Amino acid sequence: MNSEEKANLRQKAQIMDADAISRALVRISHEIVEKNSGTEGIILVGIHRRGVPLAERLARQIERIEGTEVPCGNLDITLYRDDLTLRHDRPLVQGTYVPIDITSRTVILVDDVLFTGRTIRAAMDALMDFGRPGAIQVVALVDRGHRELPIRADFVGKNVPTSRQEVVEVAVREIDGFEEVVIMERIGGEASNGGVEE
Amino acid sequence: MAELKSKDVLGLEHMSADEIQLILDTADSMREIIDRPIKQVPTLRGRNVLSLFYESSTRTKISFDLACRYLSAGAVSVAKSGSSLDKGESLRDTVRNVEVMGPELVIMRHPSGGAPHYLAQNVTSSVINAGDGYHEHPTQGLLDMMSVRRRTGTLEGLKVTIVGDLFHSRVARSDIWGFQKMGSEVVVSAPSTLIPPDIEEMGCRVEPRVEDALKDADVVCVLRLQLERQKQSFFPSVREYHALYGINARRLGLARPGALLMHPGPMNRGVEITTDIADGPQSIILDQVPNGVAVRMALLYLLLGGGE
Numbered sequence: 001m002n003s004e005e006k007a008n009l010r011q012k013a014q015i016m017d018a019d020a021i022s023r024a025l026v027r028i029s030h031e032i033v034e035k036n037s038g039t040e041g042i043i044l045v046g047i048h049r050r051g052v053p054l055a056e057r058l059a060r061q062i063e064r065i066e067g068t069e070v071p072c073g074n075l076d077i078t079l080y081r082d083d084l085t086l087r088h089d090r091p092l093v094q095g096t097y098v099p100i101d102i103t104s105r106t107v108i109l110v111d112d113v114l115f116t117g118r119t120i121r122a123a124m125d126a127l128m129d130f131g132r133p134g135a136i137q138v139v140a141l142v143d144r145g146h147r148e149l150p151i152r153a154d155f156v157g158k159n160v161p162t163s164r165q166e167v168v169e170v171a172v173r174e175i176d177g178f179e180e181v182v183i184m185e186r187i188g189g190e191a192s193n194g195g196v197e198e
Numbered sequence: 199m200a201e202l203k204s205k206d207v208l209g210l211e212h213m214s215a216d217e218i219q220l221i222l223d224t225a226d227s228m229r230e231i232i233d234r235p236i237k238q239v240p241t242l243r244g245r246n247v248l249s250l251f252y253e254s255s256t257r258t259k260i261s262f263d264l265a266c267r268y269l270s271a272g273a274v275s276v277a278k279s280g281s282s283l284d285k286g287e288s289l290r291d292t293v294r295n296v297e298v299m300g301p302e303l304v305i306m307r308h309p310s311g312g313a314p315h316y317l318a319q320n321v322t323s324s325v326i327n328a329g330d331g332y333h334e335h336p337t338q339g340l341l342d343m344m345s346v347r348r349r350t351g352t353l354e355g356l357k358v359t360i361v362g363d364l365f366h367s368r369v370a371r372s373d374i375w376g377f378q379k380m381g382s383e384v385v386v387s388a389p390s391t392l393i394p395p396d397i398e399e400m401g402c403r404v405e406p407r408v409e410d411a412l413k414d415a416d417v418v419c420v421l422r423l424q425l426e427r428q429k430q431s432f433f434p435s436v437r438e439y440h441a442l443y444g445i446n447a448r449r450l451g452l453a454r455p456g457a458l459l460m461h462p463g464p465m466n467r468g469v470e471i472t473t474d475i476a477d478g479p480q481s482i483i484l485d486q487v488p489n490g491v492a493v494r495m496a497l498l499y500l501l502l503g504g505g506e
Binding site: 076078079080081084089090092093094095096097125126129130131 | 500
């Protein structure tokens with residue numbers, strides 16, 4: 001999003017504060033352990049940018065609960081996007097790090113906002129180039145609906161009904177210096193980017 | 199969002215430090231793809247790249263071809279022999295044919311300086327200069343900077359010494375422009391017949407004695423000696439060149455401990471560089487090859503990756 005578009009946004013509501021985010025991540029950590037009957041064979045992979053610190057926090061939390069270390073990687077999906085030719089800018093490529101062979105493992109993708117599902121589609125394509133995972137599960141801090149692909153989250157911090165014209169912004173300590181999730185609405189306008197995800 | 203200002207990459211002389219930084223950062227991200235089990239991402243699927251090589255080349259050509267393949271771009275190559283390039287077609291006619299074939303990007307190597315610039319001015323496609331005459335070889339300059347930066351973390355404040363045939367070297371020109379823009383000091387050394395008269399105007403320092411040039415260097419870049427130049431009387435004999443300017447362990451020892459040794463290839467072992475150091479611990483010559491692919495991937499992505 002460029003600064004001009006940003007200027008046309010106004011905060012509508014805060015939907016999560018730092019405490020709410022932290023509680024959601026603790027709950028999701030427990031759910032991950034419950035659903036997978038422990039930590040055997042799982043690897044967390046955060047999607048750039050804000051999925052990366054969220055994945056790292058989940059890994060630390062699971063370690064606290066179970067006492068076993070969970071491998072944690074990160075994924076840049078820029079090179080797998082289906083909207084590169086629709087964009088005027090060239091998103092920065094930030095690199096990918098997958099610490100172990102994912103073949104037959106359960107890969108848990110972590111992203112901040114689940115919207116159209118196209119980011120998760122791209123992330124799954126990227127993962128397949130690293131091996132053949134036994135299963136892929138998805139964590140989203142916020143699920144805001146409006147899916148364009150048959151994709152769903154396995155673990156959700158908060159379900160937030162939104163209109164397409166609104167924008168959900170997540171701030172995390174590690175990147176933004178503060179923590180919150182807010183809904184922004186456009187001032188007197190339609191979505192100008194045709195649903196292209198930021 | 200940071201972007202390249204031009205549709206073309208013709209040289210480093212007119213590129214800003216910010217643009218070079220963006221290319222090197224992007225190349226660092228691309229580097230990981232080369233080590234994956236499946237070395238291909240779908241980013242440039244359906245995009246077409248044409249390579250026109252009017253001069254023989256092995257590693258630059260392979261490097262560009264691999265970069266296209268790793269990013270899923272379609273690549274068509276025309277080599278000089280056996281094509282209309284060899285049948286006396288003028289550059290102007292080639293350009294007109296390229297225009298109607300409509301590739302999104304053209305990679306060009308040409309024996310005359312400025313040929314890729316002429317192409318770039320006359321086609322809407324992006325053009326990457328893969329080496330033009332004695333002028334520039336920007337992708338080699340970028341991969342040299344990338345190879346050093348991956349070892350040192352920064353190019354700021356480094357002393358880079360370039361030794362060899364500067365007169366006929368497009369690599370040297372791109373290195374001199376590039377490293378200086380990124381805050382390095384560049385010192386060059388060669389027999390006076392192999393130093394172009396205007397080189398100090400580029401901002402670098404000339405040291406006629408190679409020992410003086412190597413003192414405290416962080417990076418030593420050895421250029422290929424084109425052996426056919428001896429016949430043109432640029433230097434008396436290969437043996438004398440080796441004795442006075444060849445880089446060996448003793449001379450490399452004058453540089454900083456752990457200084458990095460580079461060579462753009464192909465090497466004349468025992469002439470401009472000795473085998474013990476070319477294969478030694480300070481050599482990053484074999485890093486330069488995969489980094490070259492990563493730099494070319496970065497340029498393809500930055501020139502073709504977005505929409506119009």
